Amino acid sequence: MELIILLLLILAALLYFGVPVAIALAMSASAILVVLDIPMIVAVQRMASGLDVFVLLAIPLFIFAGDLMNQSGIARRLLRLADAIVGKAPGGLGQVTILASMLFGAVSGSAVASASALGSTLGPEMKEKGYDADFAVNVTTTASITGLLIPPSHNMIIYAAAAGAGVSVGDLFLGGILPGVVTGVILMGVAAVVATRRGYPPGSFPGWRALLVSALVAVPGILTAVIVVGGILAGIFTPTESAAIATVYTFIIAIIVYRSLSWTAFVTAVTNAVKTTSMVMFVIAAAGLFGWVLAVLRAPERLALLMDPVLGNFIATMLIINLILLVLGTFMDMAPLILISTPIFLPIAMAAGMDPVQFGVMLMLNLGIGLVTPPVGAVLFVGCAIQNIPVGRVLRTIWPFYLALVAALMVITFLPGVTLYLPSLFK
Numbered sequence: 001m002e003l004i005i006l007l008l009l010i011l012a013a014l015l016y017f018g019v020p021v022a023i024a025l026a027m028s029a030s031a032i033l034v035v036l037d038i039p040m041i042v043a044v045q046r047m048a049s050g051l052d053v054f055v056l057l058a059i060p061l062f063i064f065a066g067d068l069m070n071q072s073g074i075a076r077r078l079l080r081l082a083d084a085i086v087g088k089a090p091g092g093l094g095q096v097t098i099l100a101s102m103l104f105g106a107v108s109g110s111a112v113a114s115a116s117a118l119g120s121t122l123g124p125e126m127k128e129k130g131y132d133a134d135f136a137v138n139v140t141t142t143a144s145i146t147g148l149l150i151p152p153s154h155n156m157i158i159y160a161a162a163a164g165a166g167v168s169v170g171d172l173f174l175g176g177i178l179p180g181v182v183t184g185v186i187l188m189g190v191a192a193v194v195a196t197r198r199g200y201p202p203g204s205f206p207g208w209r210a211l212l213v214s215a216l217v218a219v220p221g222i223l224t225a226v227i228v229v230g231g232i233l234a235g236i237f238t239p240t241e242s243a244a245i246a247t248v249y250t251f252i253i254a255i256i257v258y259r260s261l262s263w264t265a266f267v268t269a270v271t272n273a274v275k276t277t278s279m280v281m282f283v284i285a286a287a288g289l290f291g292w293v294l295a296v297l298r299a300p301e302r303l304a305l306l307m308d309p310v311l312g313n314f315i316a317t318m319l320i321i322n323l324i325l326l327v328l329g330t331f332m333d334m335a336p337l338i339l340i341s342t343p344i345f346l347p348i349a350m351a352a353g354m355d356p357v358q359f360g361v362m363l364m365l366n367l368g369i370g371l372v373t374p375p376v377g378a379v380l381f382v383g384c385a386i387q388n389i390p391v392g393r394v395l396r397t398i399w400p401f402y403l404a405l406v407a408a409l410m411v412i413t414f415l416p417g418v419t420l421y422l423p424s425l426f427k
Contacts, residue, residue, distance in 0.1 A: 001302060003032060003035065003036075003297050004294075004297050004299050004302065006031075006032065006035070007028055007029070007031075007032050007293065007294075007297070008028075010027070010028040010031050010032075011024055011025065011028040011290075014027060014028060015331060015332070021283060021286075021332060021333050021336055022279070022282045022283045022285075022286040022287075022336070023286070025283075025286040025287055025289070025290040025336055026043070026047070026285075026286040026289055026290070028290065029043065029286075029289045029290045029292075029293040030043050030289075032293050032297070033293065036296070043289055046288055046289040046292045047285040047286060047288055047289045048285070049288065050284055050285045050286075050287065050288020050289065050291075050292075050339075051281060051284060051285050051288070053161045054240060055157055055160065055161050055169065055238075055239055055240055056157070056158075056161055056281075056284065057240045057243070058154065058157050058239050058240040058242070058243035059154045059157060059158070059243075059277065059280060059281075060273065060277040060280075060281075061240070061243035061244050061246070061247050062152055062154040062157075062243045062246065062247075063154060063273050063276050063277055063280070064247050064269065064270070064273035064277075065224070065243070065246045065247040065250045067268075067269035067270075067272045067273045067276075068247070068250045068251060068254055068261065068266075068269045069104075069221065069224070069250055069254075070116075070269070071261065071265035071266070071268055071269040072250075072254035072258060072260045072261040072265065073258065073260045074104075074221040074250075074254070074258070076121060077214075077217050077218045077221060077258075078100050078103040078104050078218050078221060078222075079096065079100045079118065079121060079122070080214045080217070080218070081100075081103065081211075081214040081215055081217075081218040082095075082096045082097075082099035082100035082103060083096045083100075083206075083214075084206050084210055084211040084214045084215075085099060085211065086099050086188070088202055089188075089192060089202060090192040090195050090196045090200075090202050092200075092201070092202045093122060093125065093126050093129065093131060093200075094131070094135065094139045094188075094191040094192075094194075094195050094200070095188050095191060095192065096122070097118055097122050097136075097139045097140055097143055098139060098143040098146075098184055098187050098188050098191060099184065099188070100118055100122075101114050101115075101118060101140070101143035101144050101146055101147060101184070102143070102146045102147075102150060102180060102181070102184045103218070103222065104118065104147065111144040111145055111147050111148055111368060111371055111379050112144070112371075112378060112379055112382055114140075114143075114144035114147045115140050115141050115144040115379045115382050115383050115386075116382055116386060118140050118143075118144070119136070119137070119140040119141075119382070119383050119386040119387065120386050122136065122140065123136050123140070123386055123387050129200075129201065130200065130201065131200055132198070133387045133388070133389045134389060134393055134394050134396075134397045134398075135194065135195070135198065135200070135397070136383075136387055137380075137383040137384055137386075137387050137389060137394045137398075138194075138394065138397060138398045138401050139187075139191055139401070140383050140386075141372045141379050141380050141382075141383040141398075142187055142372055142398070142401040142402075142404070142405060143184065143187055144371075144372075144379055145183065145365065145368035145369065145371065145372065145379075145405065146180045146183050146184045146187075147180075148176075148334075148364045148365070148368045149176040149177075149179050149180035149183065149361060149364055149365060149368075150176055150177060150180035150181075150225070151172075151173035151174075151176055151177065151225055151228065151229050152173060152224075152225060152228045152229070152242070152243070152246065153172075153173070153176065153364065154280075155334060155335065155338060155364060156169065156172040156173065156176065156360060156364065157169060157239060158284065158335055158338045158339065159172065159338050159342060159360045159363060159364070160172060160239075160360070162291075162338055162339050162342035162343065163342055163346055163356055163360065166356065167356050167357065167360065168357075168423075169232065169239040170229070170232040170233050170239075170423075170426075171357045171423040171426075172357055172360050172361070173228070173229045173232065174229065174233070174422040174423045174426065175357045175358065175360070175361050175419045175420060175422065175423050176361050176364065176419075177422055178418050178419065178421065178422060179361050179365065179408070179411075179412045179418055179419055182408055182411055182412070182418060183365065183404075183405065183408040186404045186405075186407055186408050186411075187401060187404050187405075187408075189404070190400050190401055190403070190404040191401075193400070194400055220253045220257050220258070221253065223249075224246050224249060224250060227242075227245065227246065227249060228242045228243075228245070228246050231245065233426055280335055283333065283335045283336050284335060284336075284339060286336070287335065287336040287339035287340055288339065290336070290339075290340060291339055291340055291343055294340065294343070294344065295343065299344060303344055303348070304347065304348055304351070307320065307348060314352050314353055314354075315414070317348065317349070317352040318349070318352065318354070318413050318414070321345050321348065321349060322362070322366060322409065322413060324345075325337075325341060325345070325363065325366040325367060326366060326369060326370070328341065328367075328370070329366060329367045329368075329369060329370020329371075329373065330370050330373045330374065330377070331370075332370070333378070334367045334368070334370070334371060337367050337370075338363065338367065341363070342363070345359075345363075346359055354416070355416060355419075355420055357419060357420060357423060358412070358416050358419040358420055361412055361419045362409065362412050362413050362419075365405070365408060365409050365412060366409060368405075369402070369405050369406070369409070372398075372402075372405075373402075374391065374395070377391075380394070
């Protein structure tokens with residue numbers, strides 16, 4: 001137990017002094033190897049084996065597809081469709097942002113991409129129509145989390161790799177649809193209340209013809225998610241093959257259908273995808289080493305023993321797990337936390353009676369909340385930077401949206417049918 005505490009203290013100290021997460025994970029784990037007198041070549045081997053998982057090849061492909069969508073203007077077309085559907089509701093632009101985030105999440109799977117694309121597009125328009133900058137950040141950042149739930153989500157692929165062969169990527173993709181919709185609907189309700197209290201104007205319905213045109217223009221982009229999920233469920237291709245097909249399909253519609261992908265935009269998409277992929281893969285490799293050290297120190301078994309008194313109480317067990325994950329998510333990035341927390345908490349959740357697919361979706365939303373919560377809060381900082389507003393000002397008004405996300409988390413945690421209904425239809 002002393003070595004586990006030492007491992008966590010070294011990690012916390014490195015993170016406190018600003019060491020990048022991947023390096024902090026590798027250094028803290030390597031320090032324990034030195035204490036255990038294990039050759040350092042083992043660290044290299046474990047980091048390499050952490051990447052030696054075929055399904056992880058889907059991650060750079062999905063990232064590249066998302067960047068292509070962002071650079072080719074697919075987000076703007078989804079935005080027009082969302083505006084035609086819910087623009088007339090109270091706080092119209094806020095509602096549009098949330099629905100557009102759900103649609104964009106269904107084709108990009110990235111919370112950061114959604115927050116940056118929609119924030120830069122809708123932010124100036126919100127200011128022009130009298131919306132406060134903090135409201136724009138609150139809506140764009142929290143709504144972007146729906147992209148982690150609604151497929152395709154590369155974070156779900158990371159979870160499936162960490163959980164083992166018993167968890168199907170197709171089931172995870174299906175299981176995230178209804179929770180993503182529920183989260184979006186709850187956020188829309190909160191946005192409507194806040195907008196009404198602040199006196200923001202509703203939009204106007206553009207007419208059925210404009211709605212139909214917007215839908216037809218957006219359909220090619222939305223079909224990306226349909227092709228990916230449908231192909232996996234039908235057994236036509238694997239998750240990795242689906243990522244390759246999604247990339248090729250996105251490139252084709254951007255060049256031929258929309259004709260909106262310039263050479264400069266293509267180079268930008270490639271550059272962004274390479275940078276993001278390198279960071280994600282380095283984190284996965286380092287987290288693989290860190291997770292192996294935790295296994296050597298028998299951390300999962302020791303934690304299970306500590307939680308043994310409450311394992312018979314499903315509600316207490318899930319509340320404790322959620323609380324721990326919420327706290328961890330505030331100061332660690334999502335990918336390493338998925339890889340570290342899955343082997344620790346998944347066995348406990350399954351022992352308490354939770355399905356691994358449900359746990360995966362719960363984990364996505366839980367850690368997603370950390371993306372909009374300081375001190376790490378990558379998505380929150382992106383949203384604030386785009387709107388040029390201090391984080392402190394946003395934190396004074398974002399709490400209703402935090403409550404909405406926690407409410408959605410409780411629904412997903414304690415109502416398994418919300419997650420498992422769609423996967424059960426394809427058994």
